[in-house]
Amino acid sequence: MEEGIKKIKLFGFICFLGVLCVGIGSILVLTFHSRYNTFITAYEAQVIIFTLSQAFLSATLSLLLAIPISRAIYRNEFFCKNQIISVIGILFVLPILVVILAVINVFGINGIINQFVSFFAFEKFSIYGLVGILTGHILINLPFAVRLLISGWSMIPTEQVRLAKQLGFNTQAFFKNIELPMLVKIAPSIFTIIFLYCSLTFSIALVLGGGPSATTMELAIYQTIIFEGDLSAAARLSTLQLILLTFLLILATRFTGNMFIEQTIILKNDIRGPKTLLTHWIDCFFIILFCLFIFLPILIIISKGLANIAIATDKLILSAMNSILVALLATLINLIFSLALCLLIVDEKRKFLKIIIEVGSFSIICVSPLVFGTALFLLLFEHIDLSANALLLTGLTNGVLMIPISLAILLPGFKKIKARYGKLMNIIGVPRTSELAKFYVPLLKKSIKFSCALVFALSIGDLGVIVLFSGDDIGTLPMYLYRLIGSYRMDEAYFVSMILLLLAFISFWLIENGNLNVFKRKQMSD
Amino acid sequence: MKIILSIFTGLVFFTSVLHSEVRQNLVVYTYDSFNSDWGPGPQLEKAFENICDCDLKFVTAGDGAALLAKLRLEGNKTKADVVVGLDTNLLKSAKDSGLFSPHNLNISLDLPIAWRDETFMPFDWGYFSFVFDKRKTTNIPKSFEELAKSDLKIAIQDPRSSTPGLGLVLWIEKLYNNESKTFWRQLADNVVTVTPGWSEAYGLFIEGEVDGVLSYTTSPAYHKVAENDNSKVAAIFDEGHLMQIEVGAILENSEKKQLAADFLAFMTSSQAQSIIPTTNWMYPAKQPDIEFPAAFKEGLSEIEPIYLDPNTARTLKDSAIEVWKRELRK
Numbered sequence: 001m002e003e004g005i006k007k008i009k010l011f012g013f014i015c016f017l018g019v020l021c022v023g024i025g026s027i028l029v030l031t032f033h034s035r036y037n038t039f040i041t042a043y044e045a046q047v048i049i050f051t052l053s054q055a056f057l058s059a060t061l062s063l064l065l066a067i068p069i070s071r072a073i074y075r076n077e078f079f080c081k082n083q084i085i086s087v088i089g090i091l092f093v094l095p096i097l098v099v100i101l102a103v104i105n106v107f108g109i110n111g112i113i114n115q116f117v118s119f120f121a122f123e124k125f126s127i128y129g130l131v132g133i134l135t136g137h138i139l140i141n142l143p144f145a146v147r148l149l150i151s152g153w154s155m156i157p158t159e160q161v162r163l164a165k166q167l168g169f170n171t172q173a174f175f176k177n178i179e180l181p182m183l184v185k186i187a188p189s190i191f192t193i194i195f196l197y198c199s200l201t202f203s204i205a206l207v208l209g210g211g212p213s214a215t216t217m218e219l220a221i222y223q224t225i226i227f228e229g230d231l232s233a234a235a236r237l238s239t240l241q242l243i244l245l246t247f248l249l250i251l252a253t254r255f256t257g258n259m260f261i262e263q264t265i266i267l268k269n270d271i272r273g274p275k276t277l278l279t280h281w282i283d284c285f286f287i288i289l290f291c292l293f294i295f296l297p298i299l300i301i302i303s304k305g306l307a308n309i310a311i312a313t314d315k316l317i318l319s320a321m322n323s324i325l326v327a328l329l330a331t332l333i334n335l336i337f338s339l340a341l342c343l344l345i346v347d348e349k350r351k352f353l354k355i356i357i358e359v360g361s362f363s364i365i366c367v368s369p370l371v372f373g374t375a376l377f378l379l380l381f382e383h384i385d386l387s388a389n390a391l392l393l394t395g396l397t398n399g400v401l402m403i404p405i406s407l408a409i410l411l412p413g414f415k416k417i418k419a420r421y422g423k424l425m426n427i428i429g430v431p432r433t434s435e436l437a438k439f440y441v442p443l444l445k446k447s448i449k450f451s452c453a454l455v456f457a458l459s460i461g462d463l464g465v466i467v468l469f470s471g472d473d474i475g476t477l478p479m480y481l482y483r484l485i486g487s488y489r490m491d492e493a494y495f496v497s498m499i500l501l502l503l504a505f506i507s508f509w510l511i512e513n514g515n516l517n518v519f520k521r522k523q524m525s526d
Numbered sequence: 527m528k529i530i531l532s533i534f535t536g537l538v539f540f541t542s543v544l545h546s547e548v549r550q551n552l553v554v555y556t557y558d559s560f561n562s563d564w565g566p567g568p569q570l571e572k573a574f575e576n577i578c579d580c581d582l583k584f585v586t587a588g589d590g591a592a593l594l595a596k597l598r599l600e601g602n603k604t605k606a607d608v609v610v611g612l613d614t615n616l617l618k619s620a621k622d623s624g625l626f627s628p629h630n631l632n633i634s635l636d637l638p639i640a641w642r643d644e645t646f647m648p649f650d651w652g653y654f655s656f657v658f659d660k661r662k663t664t665n666i667p668k669s670f671e672e673l674a675k676s677d678l679k680i681a682i683q684d685p686r687s688s689t690p691g692l693g694l695v696l697w698i699e700k701l702y703n704n705e706s707k708t709f710w711r712q713l714a715d716n717v718v719t720v721t722p723g724w725s726e727a728y729g730l731f732i733e734g735e736v737d738g739v740l741s742y743t744t745s746p747a748y749h750k751v752a753e754n755d756n757s758k759v760a761a762i763f764d765e766g767h768l769m770q771i772e773v774g775a776i777l778e779n780s781e782k783k784q785l786a787a788d789f790l791a792f793m794t795s796s797q798a799q800s801i802i803p804t805t806n807w808m809y810p811a812k813q814p815d816i817e818f819p820a821a822f823k824e825g826l827s828e829i830e831p832i833y834l835d836p837n838t839a840r841t842l843k844d845s846a847i848e849v850w851k852r853e854l855r856k
Contacts, residue, residue: 033599101729108735109679109718128719203722206684207730210719213855215686219722223686226591229598229619315563374599382603387585485725486559488748488807490732 008433012344015337020360022400023242023367026375030235033378044220044237051216052244054130054205055198058137059191062145065138066190067183069290070149072283075275085150086509088143088294093461093504094301095478096203097485098497102297103127103136103208105304112296132208140204141194143294152186153179171279192252193408196245196365217241221368231374238371245366250359298501305498308491316496319480320503322391323460326476327507329395330402330459331452337399338406338451343436345411346418358411365404372397394476398459405458406451413444453511457504477503550580552785555606557593558586559806566798566805573801574792580785589723590689590772594620601625602779607786610649610774610793613689614833615696617646617773618840627778629787633794636813637771638831646773649793650808652742653767653829654693655760656680663737669764670701673738674712680738681719681727685847688723689770692843694740696834697768699846706846710853717854743767743825744807750821751804766830772808 073085094102106112107127114124127135156178164178198205202219217237224233341361348354376397380386386393417440425435441448463478475483477500484493561567561584571582585606587596590613597604602625612620620626628644635641641648656673658666667673673680683691702709718736721727731739738761746758774793776786792798800814803822810818834842 097726097729100726101733104730104733104735108733110734126718203726207719207721207726211717211854212684212720212851219684219687222722226588226595227616227686227692229595229623313563377596378599381600482725483559483562485729487562487564488728488745488752489564490729 008340008343008436009347012340012347015340016344016357016360019337019341019364019400019403022372023246023363026367026372027235027239027242029375029378030231030238030371033231044240047215047217047220048240048244050214051199051218054133054137054209054214054216055195057130058134058141058198059195061134062138062141062194063187063191065290066142066145066149067187068282069142069286070146071153071179072286073146073290074150074153076280076283076287078287084291085147086512087298087505088147093457093508094497094501095461095463095481096201097482098301098493098500099140099297100136100204100207102301103132103139105300106296107132107135112300128208128210130209132210133205133214136204136208137194137198139293139297141197142290145190145194146290148186148190152182155186156182171276188252189408192249193365193404195248199241199245200365200368218368218370221370225370225374234371234374238368241368242363242366246359246363249362249366301494301497301501304494305501308495310492310495312499316477316480316499319475319477320499322475323477323503324507326391326395326398327456327459329392330398331456333396333399334402334406334455335448335452337403338410339436339440341403341407342410342414342440346414361407362404364401369401372401391476395459398462399455402455402458406455409447409451409454410444413447414440417443449512453508456511457508460504460507461500550782550785552578552580552582552782552789553585553605553607554582554789555585555587555593555597555604555609555611557590557611558588560584560611561586564805566802569801569805570793570798573797574789577792578785578788582789591616591687597625597777598623604777604779606777607780607782608774608776608789610772612646612773612775614769614771614773614836615689615692615839615843617836620775621645621836625778626775627780627783629776629790631787631791633791633812635794635811637811639769639833641771643773646775647790647794648771648773648811649790649798650802650806650811651769651771652744652808653769653831654690654697654740655743655762655767656738657731657741657745657758657760658738659731659734659757660759661757662734666759666761668762670698670709670713673761673763674709674716676716678716678737679718680716680740681721681730681736682717682740683724683727684720684722685850688721690724690740690742691720692847693768693770695846695850696839696842697832699842699849700768700832700834700838701765706849707853710850714854720854742770742807743829744803744809744822746824747819747821748807751819760825762825762828764830766832768832768834771811771833 073081104111108114109124109126111127118124160178164174169177199216200218202216202222205214205216206219208214217240221234221237221241224230224237341357345354345357345361348357376393377386380393421439425432425439430438461478463476463482477496481493481496481500484490484496556567559565567584571584574580574582587593590611593609593611594616597606597609597620600606604625609626626645629647630644631647633647635648637648637651656667658678660666663678665676667676667678682694685691685695698709699706719730721730724741727736727739728741728745730736731741741760743760743762746760749755749758774790776783776790780786794812796812796814796816799810799812800816802808803810803818809822809826
């Protein structure tokens with residue numbers, strides 16, 4: 001084997017080991033700092049059951065709604081279609097606290113919908129309870145699912161659609177023979193990502209769940225680490241969490257054959273299956289419902305932001321710049337890691353090892369961010385000044401923790417290219433060291449841009465795992481936002497939320513659509 | 527790849543070099559909002575540096591509970607010299623950690639209760655209370671009974687993740703003892719929701735989603751003084767209000783114990799005490815020479831103080847949370 005490829009492989013393997021460390025390593029660190037015991041209490045069992053069942057329901061509903069909505073969006077042309085597709089994911093980037101306040105403004109006791117309801121003299125409804133949890137989680141995850149499913153619909157080969165038309169398939173037959181196979185292939189992975197996300201948060205479930213019965217494992221972990229200082233209990237809970245969630249991940253991988261989603265959306269004007277008047281109205285219904293559901297909260301934040309418009313202070317500008325720095329760093333690190341891991345996975349010929357690397361890389365998404373932050377803290381605080389390096393560390397951890405998201409976007413492309421051009425590359429003797437630069441990157445330009453845009457926007461809005469430990473008066477935009485609310489300054493907080501939203505949106509749009517020309521060899525792009 | 531790695535290590539080095547020591551450093555750990563632009567931190571830092579010939583550096587960590595967690599995680603390797611902002615209801619485990627050293631200060635304070643502790647020095651305090659909006663709630667409840675019997679909707683914080691939340695369950699446990707179960711059952715239909723922290727609950731209140739929120743008797747003063755908004759009012763309960771006393775302490779491992787003690791003494795000085803109330807929105811631990819806005823003292827003299835010493839708080843805590851968890855289940 002050439003010298004160069006050995007180095008690339010070695011680097012990929014180091015990346016993989018680093019990624020594995022995030023999960024198992026974090027728990028080991030916590031265990032070493034505590035007296036370990038393995039018993040699980042009745043309370044913990046209850047919490048686990050609640051966590052998994054609410055995550056299951058949230059993921060199922062998000063997916064079930066996303067299927068008709070994405071289908072309707074994909075099949076129809078309407079006003080601002082492309083813009084809507086690129087904005088829908090944006091609520092995902094807001095700090096949870098702002099999302100909660102936005103939900104309350106729409107669905108709460110005095111929210112828009114209840115005011116509408118009471119105007120017609122109906123009784124107001126209360127959102128708190130399971131409905132609240134599901135609404136909150138669906139609001140965050142539905143756009144994500146819709147976005148990924150739209151690319152699913154666009155993956156259906158045009159030849160199949162033409163053939164179906166020649167055979168005179170009606171709506172049912174078309175769905176059964178053409179659309180269902182695609183859904184079976186990609187739906188489980190979307191389900192898994194949403195499921196894992198919902199099991200690793202606690203604020204939405206607690207606030208919109210309305211009481212202590214809505215306790216998730218993540219809150220139990222927060223309590224043990226922050227309130228009780230009981231690391232052994234935290235280690236025990238997170239071990240359980242990691243095992244359960246990784247098991248689920250493996251199940252999903254086995255079920256689909258692979259975990260991954262085609263990302264590029266090609267909105268060509270091809271035939272998109274049979275239509276009747278009824279399906280047309282159903283499509284309209286879903287599109288309008290979805291737009292109302294997604295855009296009301298966003299509009300509320302923007303209108304509240306505009307109502308409280310203020311002159312940006314130095315601190316605000318500094319925080320925004322810090323946030324951009326963190327996001328840049330996170331995107332860079334994320335890209336390096338994910339490209340290395342993708343190469344490692346597609347180059348691995350032993351099937352067993354390949355699956356281990358795939359599942360292992362994805363398992364980061366199963367680790368409680370708080371546990372990861374605590375472990376990182378315990379490892380580093382003696383050696384470096386954490387508060388001085390807070391931005392660096394936040395960028396690093398954000399980048400690493402988002403690897404599963406970028407892998408979900410990039411890996412299918414890598415696999416496709418390997419399958420299609422792998423032999424060709426060998427025959428024409430492309431040096432293996434330049435495969436990445438000559439094949440993968442130019443051919444997957446769109447996916448890479450989308451992945452970078454998502455990671456960048458997400459880490460602008462993310463509070464970051466080390467927020468508890470960052471310890472300085474300089475901070476990122478989300479930290480600034482939390483400080484405002486913590487100091488009674490709700491009005492300014494809405495202004496900052498709007499800035500955050502705009503910043504995330506603009507950067508997302510620029511990275512995804514901007515022609516930055518970072519990737520040469522444009523002529524090879526699809 | 528090598529280039530990226532070297533840039534990376536370079537950055538780490540660079541940021542570390544920037545923080546090399548020149549003057550004597552005093553590292554003070556505190557909670558996040560204490561050192562925000564609007565908190566007392568920046569003003570206190572300036573005032574103390576004027577008299578100490580030292581470099582005061584505030585290091586923040588989330589809220590009061592996270593602050594203690596951070597110190598516990600760091601153990602005896604902590605770089606902190608002083609910590610300010612520990613809450614009396616979590617003080618027992620702070621004491622047991624053995625991380626703190628006696629301050630050897632003899633300062634008389636103006637707290638409603640007698641304070642004697644050789645390790646922890648109070649710098650401000652407050653009463654937990656429910657805050658309502660006068661314009662919407664005409665019958666502000668005068669007791670827990672009235673609140674439970676009313677159809678007012680309130681938001682409270684989770685005692686497992688928030689210090690005011692913990693304060694409420696202790697307050698009720700102290701007042702009702704064995705009857706706390708029954709009381710929580712009565713209160714359950716008033717509780718719209720439970721939030722992980724103070725910010726979410728107060729946000730719900732400001733948005734008008736709930737009639738009242740668990741906060742402090744000093745919260746309305748903020749709205750009056752800073753926003754000229756007279757509508758917020760704290761409900762004063764006949765049974766009395768649980769006190770939250772915020773304390774500072776010197777770390778056992780600090781090599782600057784004298785400077786650290788000077789800082790704790792400074793925190794109770796007239797200068798610091800006149801900064802804290804209108805920035806941290808808590809009552810001063812020692813009455814400074816200046817007069818505070820009238821809004822601050824409203825109803826203060828009518829309140830019956832309830833104080834739980836750290837040991838009692840620790841003993842009550844687990845069962846109080848257990849009762850809360852069971853009776854509030856819907």
